[in-house]
Amino acid sequence: MASLKALKVRIGSVKSTQKITKAMKMVAAAKLRRAQEAAEAGRPYAQRVESVVASLASKVQVTEGSSPLLAGHGRDQVHLFVVATSDKGLAGAFNSNIARLARRRALELQAEGKTVKFLTIGRKGRAVLARQFREGFLPPVEPGDLGKLTFADAKRYADDLIARFTAGEFDVAHLFYATFKTVLTQEPTERQLIPVQIPVAPVSAAPTSDAVVEYEPDEESILASLLPTNIAVQIYRAIRENAASEQGSKMTAMDNATRNAGDLIQKLTIQYNRTRQAAITTELVEIISGAEAL
Missing domain, CATH: 1.10.287 (Helix Hairpins)
Structure with a gap:
């Protein structure tokens, strides 16, 4: 005894x-409010940019001269997983849930004979994935405090991603992050970044509008400008969602x-x-x- x-x-x-845990809970609660407001404020713009790009892409005829970000390289053998987590722990299952979704999708693609590479934004995601995969990791990005990252940071990540795609390092890029729902719920999300996904409308679907739209300049020129912007916007959206999800999960864990x-x-x-x-x-x-x- x-x-x-x-x-x-x-x-x-x-x-x-x-x-200590009570103090950390209070700090997370204070940060959560700002992070949640930023995530919710950015959603309409990110969704609108994505819908505009998808709408334009569906109206453009993909040819050999089309932007690679739209047409791709004509193959889908090498897939790059951009796994966005955080550098810090003590956030419950926030980091592990994102990495677990990426790991499951990677195993599915490998079973189909595909090659999977990883670009991790955040040390925690890399630590989880490294337990299962021993190779295929690109130099990691350590963002620090997610709440302090700006759109300029997201654009820098996007430019690096586009440069790697142009160099032929991968064929398809997928983005993994957590969508903030509530303090208790953060949903792991997967989104294809490169090439842009062209929505397939049902054959029986009726046109939503009879308006005639004229583009100046042409659709391909607009897409060439919008596609890199859309990638940066979606990465920034993922960062904002992760910032809110991290604080919500941390608040719950500390409670x-x-x-x-x-x-x-x-x-x-x-x-x-x-x-x-x-x-x-x-x-x-x-x-x-x-x-x-x-």
Whole structure:
């Protein structure tokens, strides 16, 4: 049985941990509000840019002279997974859920004979994936605090991605991140970045509008300008969603840790009181026994 001193030290240690987790929960709650507002404010623009690009792509005839970001390289053998997580832990299953989705999709593609490479934005995603895959990792990106990243950072990531695609390092790029739903729910999401996905309308679908649209300049010129912008916008959207998801998951994890620490303190306190009472009872019995012997 643990001694009274050991129990007292452990209770003090757990109380100190509880103070830390409670403070971290408050910090995450303060950051969550700003991150959630930024994520929700950016969604309409990102969705609109994506829909405009998809609409234009569906109206353009893909030829050999079309932009590679639209037409691709004519093959889909090498797939690049851009796995966006964070550099920090203590966020529950936030990082592992994103990496788990990427790992499952990678195994599916490998089973089809495809080659999968990884470009990780965040150390935690790379750490999880490295347990399953020993090769195929490009130099990682360590973004630091997700809440401080700007669109310029996202554009830099996008330019690097486009340069690698132009150089023929991969054929298809997929983006993995977590979509923020609520404080308790963050949904791992996969999105194809390169080449752009052209929506296939049902044969029976009726046109939504009879308006005649004229493009100046032509559709291909507009697409050539919009496609790189769309990639940067989608990466920035993923960063904003991840920033909110990270703080929501961290807030939940720290709340659970604080409550668990409280339960442990209660159990240790009961054990301490019982041990102390047993020690007092033993001393009293010894005193009474000694007095009777006299």
